[in-house]
Amino acid sequence: MTSYLIGIDGGGTSCRAAVAGPDGHILGRGKSGAANILTDPETALQNIADAAGAAFDDAGLDPAGVTAASAILGVAGHNVGDAVHYVKRRLPFAAADIESDGLIALQGALGDKDGAVAILGTGTIYIARRGGTVSYIGGWGFTIGDHGSGARIGHALLQESLLAYDGIHEASPVTGSVLSEFNNDPRDVVDFARLAKPGEFGRYAPRVFDFAGRGDPVAMRLLRAAAITVDEALDVVVARGARAICLLGGLAPLYRPWLAERHQPHFVEAEADALSGAVALAAQRFGTRPEVVA
């Protein structure tokens, strides 16, 4: 009986899976709902199983084969707390490892080559690989990390809108757009922010890029400050030897022109997506493809 390989890309909004033969060749793909193992492990487990089953279906394979398969899961929220152990023990696979969503993204983007990925989305994290050694920079979450992330940019915009309301900082069209959205009542901004999750702050980030592109002085100031945090992290990535850096995440295309000249020559396009990276890692670890990492 063939032992299939499964790659899982579990995110906060959806979970994607791919099934492959022992050589890592992808045979089918499937998708399900959110898989955040930190905030909702039970739903994550269900959606991981559903996505894997859907991938087997898509490949024309019996979904019962899922339990004999070996899987690599890339999940958001990896490295925080005991959720990884809890979920790993309950996975419906014969063998499985849980990796960060960043590692599978790096494997997809760079294949087996050295280099780094900068994931610039609702959060930010930087993952560098050199000679089989993987190192993480940043990615500590919205509360005291994720500088330059969409969540932090959106948060900064709301903050600037209140500073503009009070006359402490200059007002501009972008701060005006926020205040009018909240009925020009700062208490409404505060009420929103008090309960907002990172993703809700992050929804304001594209607006900052948009207004900055049209010369809004406050939006430009916020983005320059955000870009400095990204540039500083990229300096560390480069200092660790990365010469090829792939910008990933929803903000990557928006960010690129704001980043420092010194980093522009390092930027490369991704070879493949994170799901392909998860499958490739599964093929190295459980399949017939030799593992590259030391």
Next chain:
Amino acid sequence: MTSYLIGIDGGGTSCRAAVAGPDGHILGRGKSGAANILTDPETALQNIADAAGAAFDDAGLDPAGVTAASAILGVAGHNVGDAVHYVKRRLPFAAADIESDGLIALQGALGDKDGAVAILGTGTIYIARRGGTVSYIGGWGFTIGDHGSGARIGHALLQESLLAYDGIHEASPVTGSVLSEFNNDPRDVVDFARLAKPGEFGRYAPRVFDFAGRGDPVAMRLLRAAAITVDEALDVVVARGARAICLLGGLAPLYRPWLAERHQPHFVEAEADALSGAVALAAQRFGTRPEVVA
């Protein structure tokens, strides 16, 4: 029957009350537990009643007289949501107004004179009064306001400690002290920060002042940034006509040398505390003392 006046200073850690005759002369004081009307209105109501009763006791008056008294309450969390209305309807007094803790502090600090107070504690807020018109600057809470506050300074320190851990920013004794407190494991810092309330972040602020006083470069950078946010708010206060500014709150004495030269000539000492201010407002509004405010 004499209608007594009550002043209440309700804070997040304790509630203080004073009872006065109709002319505002204080006869007795009392104290009880926390009175945060926003996060725990039922406990706040109980502690307000307890503190008022204790003040009557202290004055040698029958605590049953509380229900015939008129009161001014200065409370933290004023101006946010419906909590004020909820609490006001349930107070055990014959008449009462709820004001911000800032307004009673201003009345205590400046008496009936024009000027401003800058409250620099776990949060920050600026209150200016000119010709009977009171205006508030800042004070929007930790999430998207309270720049320069103890909570924001402590938060910034934890953040810098992670940036130092990642090699993105310089390390220094103060970031080292944080990391060693958290077992040199950034995940422990993240776990703490994710659940920390503003007061818990704020407990790190005195450490930043302490290390900055001994020349720690990171602590000095954090304090310079924090002081700029205070100076910017003071600029607005001065632009609104304030010539006498009283620095209040736990961080006030620590902050003063870090604030800009241009503001130093405006700083004055407080005439009296916030509780005295609440009594003075009660005497103006409900007693025999004429109201000054337009």
